[in-house]
Amino acid sequence: xxxxxxxxxxxxxxxxxxxxxxxxxxxxxxxxxxxxxxxxxxxxxxxxxxxxxxxxxxxxxxxxxxxxxxxxxxxxxxxxxxxxxxxxxxxxxxxxxxxxxxxxxxxxxxxxxxxxxxxxxxxxxxxxxxxxxxxxxxxxxxxxxxxxxxxxxxxxxxxxxxxxxxxxxxxxxxxxxxxxxxxxxxxxxxxxxxxxxxxxxxxxxxxxxxxxxxxxxxxxxxxxxxxxxxxxxxxxxxxxxxxxxxxxxxxxxxxxxxxxxxxxxxxxxxxxxxxxxxxxxxxxxxxxxxxxxxxxxxxxxxxxxxxxxxxxxxxxxxxxxxxxxxxxxxxxxxxxxxxxxxxxxxxxxxxxx
Amino acid sequence: xxxxxxxxxxxxxxxxxxxxxxxxxxxxxxxxxxxxxxxxxxxxxxxxxxxxxxxxxxxxxxxxxxxxxxxxxxxxxxxxxxxxxxxxxxxxxxxxxxxxxxxxxxxxxxxxxxxxxxxxxxxxxxxxxxxxxxxxxxxxxxxxxxxxxxxxxxxxxxxxxxxxxxxxxxxxxxxxxxxxxxxxxxxxxxxxxxxxxxxxxxxxxxxxxxxxxxxxxxxxxxxxxxxxxxxxxxxxxxxxxxxxxxxxxxxxxxxxxxxxxxxxxxxx
Amino acid sequence: xxxxxxxxxxxxxxxxxxxxxxxxxxxxxxxxxxxxxxxxxxxxxxxxxxxxxxxxxxxxxxxxxxxxxxxxxxxxxxxxxxxxxxxxxxxxxxxxxxxxxxxxxxxxxxxxxxxxxxxxxxxxxxxxxxxxxxxxxxxxxxxxxxxxxxxxxxxxxxxxxxxxxxxxxxxxxxxxxxxxxxxxxxxxxxxxxxxxxxxxxxxxxxxxxxxxxxxxxxxxxxxxxxxxxxxxxxxxxxxxxxxxxxxxxxxxxxxxxxxxxxxxxxxxx
Numbered sequence: 001x002x003x004x005x006x007x008x009x010x011x012x013x014x015x016x017x018x019x020x021x022x023x024x025x026x027x028x029x030x031x032x033x034x035x036x037x038x039x040x041x042x043x044x045x046x047x048x049x050x051x052x053x054x055x056x057x058x059x060x061x062x063x064x065x066x067x068x069x070x071x072x073x074x075x076x077x078x079x080x081x082x083x084x085x086x087x088x089x090x091x092x093x094x095x096x097x098x099x100x101x102x103x104x105x106x107x108x109x110x111x112x113x114x115x116x117x118x119x120x121x122x123x124x125x126x127x128x129x130x131x132x133x134x135x136x137x138x139x140x141x142x143x144x145x146x147x148x149x150x151x152x153x154x155x156x157x158x159x160x161x162x163x164x165x166x167x168x169x170x171x172x173x174x175x176x177x178x179x180x181x182x183x184x185x186x187x188x189x190x191x192x193x194x195x196x197x198x199x200x201x202x203x204x205x206x207x208x209x210x211x212x213x214x215x216x217x218x219x220x221x222x223x224x225x226x227x228x229x230x231x232x233x234x235x236x237x238x239x240x241x242x243x244x245x246x247x248x249x250x251x252x253x254x255x256x257x258x259x260x261x262x263x264x265x266x267x268x269x270x271x272x273x274x275x276x277x278x279x280x281x282x283x284x285x286x287x288x289x290x291x292x293x294x295x296x297x298x299x300x301x302x303x304x305x306x307x308x309x310x311x312x313x314x315x316x317x318x319x320x321x322x323x324x325x326x327x328x329x330x331x332x333x334x335x336x337x338x339x340x341x342x343x344x345x346x347x348x349x350x351x352x353x
Numbered sequence: 354x355x356x357x358x359x360x361x362x363x364x365x366x367x368x369x370x371x372x373x374x375x376x377x378x379x380x381x382x383x384x385x386x387x388x389x390x391x392x393x394x395x396x397x398x399x400x401x402x403x404x405x406x407x408x409x410x411x412x413x414x415x416x417x418x419x420x421x422x423x424x425x426x427x428x429x430x431x432x433x434x435x436x437x438x439x440x441x442x443x444x445x446x447x448x449x450x451x452x453x454x455x456x457x458x459x460x461x462x463x464x465x466x467x468x469x470x471x472x473x474x475x476x477x478x479x480x481x482x483x484x485x486x487x488x489x490x491x492x493x494x495x496x497x498x499x500x501x502x503x504x505x506x507x508x509x510x511x512x513x514x515x516x517x518x519x520x521x522x523x524x525x526x527x528x529x530x531x532x533x534x535x536x537x538x539x540x541x542x543x544x545x546x547x548x549x550x551x552x553x554x555x556x557x558x559x560x561x562x563x564x565x566x567x568x569x570x571x572x573x574x575x576x577x578x579x580x581x582x583x584x585x586x587x588x589x590x591x592x593x594x595x596x597x598x599x600x601x602x603x604x605x606x607x608x609x610x611x612x613x614x615x616x617x618x619x620x621x
Numbered sequence: 622x623x624x625x626x627x628x629x630x631x632x633x634x635x636x637x638x639x640x641x642x643x644x645x646x647x648x649x650x651x652x653x654x655x656x657x658x659x660x661x662x663x664x665x666x667x668x669x670x671x672x673x674x675x676x677x678x679x680x681x682x683x684x685x686x687x688x689x690x691x692x693x694x695x696x697x698x699x700x701x702x703x704x705x706x707x708x709x710x711x712x713x714x715x716x717x718x719x720x721x722x723x724x725x726x727x728x729x730x731x732x733x734x735x736x737x738x739x740x741x742x743x744x745x746x747x748x749x750x751x752x753x754x755x756x757x758x759x760x761x762x763x764x765x766x767x768x769x770x771x772x773x774x775x776x777x778x779x780x781x782x783x784x785x786x787x788x789x790x791x792x793x794x795x796x797x798x799x800x801x802x803x804x805x806x807x808x809x810x811x812x813x814x815x816x817x818x819x820x821x822x823x824x825x826x827x828x829x830x831x832x833x834x835x836x837x838x839x840x841x842x843x844x845x846x847x848x849x850x851x852x853x854x855x856x857x858x859x860x861x862x863x864x865x866x867x868x869x870x871x872x873x874x875x876x877x878x879x880x881x882x883x884x885x886x887x888x889x890x
Contacts, residue, residue: 004715005761006753010674028785040785040859041451041846044792045800045839051793052800052835055633058828059821073836089786089793096773097765097794098640099707099758103667104674166726166746173728175742177677180722180750208829209836217837219368406848429856436854447799448845453771453791460862465854473862491769493641495798510853 001069001151001158001198002094003109005102007179008161009169016161017107023115024088027081043082047089050074054090058201066201069113071154072147073209075122077220083122087114108161112154121150121206126226134221135214140207147206151199152191159183159190355418357382357517357548358403363412365398365572372398374572375412380550385543387563387580388552391594394569396552397444400519403550404441433466440510444521446502449509450494455486458494458509466513476512484508500531507538518542520551524558536561556584556595568593630808634801641798643702647766652696654767658871659776665878666764667780672882673757679745681889682752688881689759696767707762708755715754719747770794775863788859796842800835807831 008016031039050070057065070090074083088110095101101109129142163183166176181189213220358380365373372395380386390396401407402414408423415421416435425431443449452458459477468476481487484504489497497505503523510518523539524532539562542549551562559566559580566583568575570593576583583589590596648655654662669685676682693703728742765773774791778784811827819827 004711004754005670005674005757006750008674010671013674028783038847040789041792041843041850042840044789045796045843045846047789047793048796048800049836049839051797052804053832055630055637055801056828056832057630057633059824061821077836077840085789089789092790093794093797096761097770098636099761102754102757103670103761104757171677173742174726175728175745175749176722176726177746177749178753180719180726180743180746185721185725204825205829205832208825209833212829212833213836216833217840220836220840401848404852406852432856433854436852441849441852443845443849445842445845448842449849451792451795451846451849453774453795454769457771457862462853464860464862465856467860470862470864474864493770493798494795495802513853 001109001113001155001194002091002101003105003112003158003161004099005104007102007165008105008108009165009178010104012161012165012169012178013104013107016105016111020088020107020110020115023084023111027084030081031085039082042078043086043089046074046078046082047086047093050087051090051093053205054094056205058204060197060200060204064197066197068147068198068201068205069117069151070202070205071113071117072121072125072143072150072202072206075118075146075150076125076143076206076210076224077213079224080118080122083118084114087118108158112157112161116157117150117154120153121146122224124149126224130226134218134225134227139214139221139225140211143210144203144207147202148199151202152194155190155194155198156187159187162186162190354382356380357384357417359413359415360402361413363402363409363414365395365402365407365409367398372572373402373409376573377412378567378574378577380548382548383544383546384548384550385539385562385564386548386550387559387566388550388569389554389556389559389566389583389593389595390552390569391554393571394593395572396569397521398572399569400441400521400550400552403517404439404519405435406441436462437466437513438515439517439519440513440515441519442503442506442510442521442523444525446499446506447494449506450497450502452494454491454493455497455505456481456490458505459512462509462513480508480512484511500527500534503527503531503535507535516546517548518550520549522553523551523562524553524555532558554595556590559584568595570594631805634805637797637801641770643706644766644768644770647696647698648769650697650767652698652767653874654692654696654763656870657874658865658867659768659772660779660865661867661871661875661878662764662768663773663776664779665875666760668878668882669760670757672885673753673760675886676889678889679749679752681885682749682756684888685881685885686752686756686759688885689756689763692763693759696763698763698766703759703762707758711755711758712751715751719750722747722750775861775865778861778863784859784861787861792846796839799842800839803838804831804835807834 031043050073053068053070053073056068058068060066069087071083071087074086078086091101091109091114092106095103095106095109124146125142127142128145129136129139132138132142160183162179162181163186165179166182169177171177179186210221356379358378360376360378363373363376364371376395376399388396388399398407402409403416405416405421405426413420416439419425419431421435426435450458452461456477459480460473463473463476478487481490484507486501486504486508489501489505494502494505507520507523520539523535527535536558539549539551543564549562553559553562563580565577566580567577568583568589575593576586576589587596657665669688673682673685676685690700693700723739723743724737726740726743726746728740730738731741731744732739768776771791774787774794777787777790808831811831
């Protein structure tokens with residue numbers, strides 16, 4: 001999932017750098033409330049640890065192998081702020097030292113794999129493991145699901161970042177200047193690899209590590225467990241749950257819109273150009289650009305409600321796919337939030353009964 | 354002359370386990386002291402307390418007549434001189450070598466203590482020469498051998514010219530040549546103003562590195578005295594788990610005796 | 622299968638050390654890049670990577686690749702090494718990714734393989750992608766090969782990175798090698814005690830257990846590092862020592878970088 005230089009346009013890189021910088025700033029601020037000097041070696045060593053985990057070529061159910069990120073266990077042990085920084089550092093070293101991932105795309109890579117992934121991993125873990133005992137099996141399963149979700153959401157972000165490139169950034173003759181595949185190809189291509197291999201690898205290692213820690217070092221699981229402890233109160237690195245979800249939702253919405261807005265600002269494309277490109281793409285004769293019918297219908301569904309006087313690009317296929325992806329995840333988030341508050345109310349009723 | 358370190362009834366818990374239970378002792382200026390004890394006896398914990406890395410849950414600890422507390426150490430006017438005067442060399446050199454190169458490692462402490470750049474550069478060069486590490490100045494830590502790591506760790510605190518050296522297992526896991534190098538250094542400080550407190554479980558080096566021995570057993574002082582005296586007390590050593598008893602049989606008769614190595618009897 | 626998991630992981634570990642060793646030897650050679658202030662190297666090479674991204678024409682990117690090649694030669698970096706370690710590998714990965722673009726990109730057809738059509742736009746976009754990635758990676762690799770890691774980090778201060786970030790990057794790098802070595806040793810000892818082939822679920826368990834032990838050791842190590850930092854006077858505000866002074870030669874070099882980048886971007890607008 002490490003995106004090299006050359007795949008994303010400068011304005012996309014810029015927007016994602018801003019997004020990443022916001023995440024870094026927020027994480028640093030949270031950690032400064034704790035003792036930064038204590039946290040520096042912890043984050044550094046954890047970054048080194050996740051770097052090493054990324055090297056593991058894990059054998060997966062089914063006979064294949066895959067690489068995990070280690071972002072889930074980082075979120076579970078350090079909390080989201082620590083995980084954001086630890087993973088960002090690991091990614092930066094991979095980019096600089098090994099050339100795995102680019103410099104201009106460092107913001108994008110950190111945004112996807114360090115920030116979005118950490119938030120999704122942490123929020124899912126907390127949601128699914130809520131209230132479970134420290135040594136319970138539910139925590140292990142929660143870690144597995146959280147890992148799977150985190151990797152796939154990060155991959156989805158990367159896929160969307162790739163997929164909107166040809167639509168927005170091409171030269172006069174229609175040659176894509178950066179990543180050459182539209183959403184209809186980029187999303188399935190990225191997602192297939194991660195829904196199967198990488199997602200499973202992360203699930204396997206996250207579950208395995210939580211199971212190990214439950215026996216060998218349960219103290220490491222306590223700070224993010226949400227369980228009342230007789231020791232110190234929850235450290236400042238662990239934010240309140242609803243705020244996290246809102247943060248994710250906002251991120252998911254802002255990113256594509258931000259990219260579109262930045263493209264206009266830089267004059268790299270104008271709505272008129274885009275409309276022309278969209279219409280020419282829809283009349284392309286190349287059979288390989290045929291889009292899965294379901295996705296087509298979904299795209300139309302989302303763009304249809306927009307009023308007729310909306311800019312033409314809104315009605316293009318590309319934009320429709322974008323919205324499908326984003327709104328889909330948004331729906332998921334809303335459903336989970338609703339489920340959680342229902343579950344919480346249900347639990348309160350039971351305990352008071 | 355008041356003692357340099359004075360501990361009264363100090364207790365310390367580590368992760369729920371009592372590491373020090375009511376420990377009292379005094380250390381004089383210029384002493385060379387050896388802390389003997391098996392693993393888990395509280396040696397490392399004691400050294401860390403002496404370096405101000407952890408407050409006792411009970412009891413008092415004073416350095417040079419002043420109480421050593423966490424609040425005091427928050428203040429630069431106390432912390433800066435203290436950190437320069439008292440230095441700890443950790444048992445695990447990898448924990449102490451966290452900088453990119455040997456040079457950076459030596460420069461770390463003076464940098465944090467706000468020395469001027471010229472002071473830092475000249476002092477680091479001096480120390481590199483003194484410890485014969487000049488050839489390794491640009492080496493990253495993962496390219497150092499075990500003996501080199503220990504020497505760099507020692508150098509990284511010697512650069513401050515501290516008054517008190519706390520050494521946690523200075524020769525453990527080292528090959529014979531590196532061991533003797535370290536021991537030579539410690540012997541050089543005999544009679545100097547430096548106070549050297551070494552924690553070790555290696556009985557064979559005790560006579561070389563110390564004038565007084567303190568035996569720790571389960572977080573308390575079990576005995577104190579001159580090296581020869583302590584090393585001759587086989588019963589004490591056995592109890593403190595510093596020696597093991599060999600059991601063997603001669604012609605059907607089984608006997609056991611404590612087994613230690615001592616430098617006091619050797620042949621030329 | 623047990624061999625392949627252990628061995629493939631060991632290969633990854635080996636890469637880390639080889640890259641570090643290569644960097645150490647190359648950084649000591651007397652070449653053009655090595656003669657420049659590290660900050661100029663960092664800023665200059667990052668600027669060129671940015672130029673690669675900003676250029677919109679194939680010719681401009683190709684020109685930058687030529688510049689990269691020239692830099693390598695002037696800095697006594699073996700072109701063969703670059704080819705083996707960078708260019709061929711990137712070609713392999715990016716080539717595979719770019720290949721379908723030949724057929725999938727809509728536009729003017731230029732060739733046909735049976736019913737599948739290759740378009741001119743497809744050719745250009747594939748070429749553009751591959752060239753961009755190659756050039757950018759070459760610049761980054763040159764920076765890291767010709768500069769000791771500690772200098773790269775300190776030079777990042779010139780890019781206004783906060784001190785804490787620098788310290789964390791340095792510490793992480795340093796401990797990567799320790800953890801890699803520890804993990805390798807654990808795998809080695811496991812490998813020597815394994816008879817026959819391990820079932821995949823056992824491999825997974827072993828991987829998780831190794832990672833778990835590594836994790837516990839990491840956290841314990843970080844505790845000790847924190848104490849060691851405190852013991853040597855660290856009170857929360859980290860200090861970094863750097864001893865560099867910009868000379869005319871450095872400024873000229875910086876100018877060169879900026880000119881080359883701007884020219885490429887202007888050419889390719």
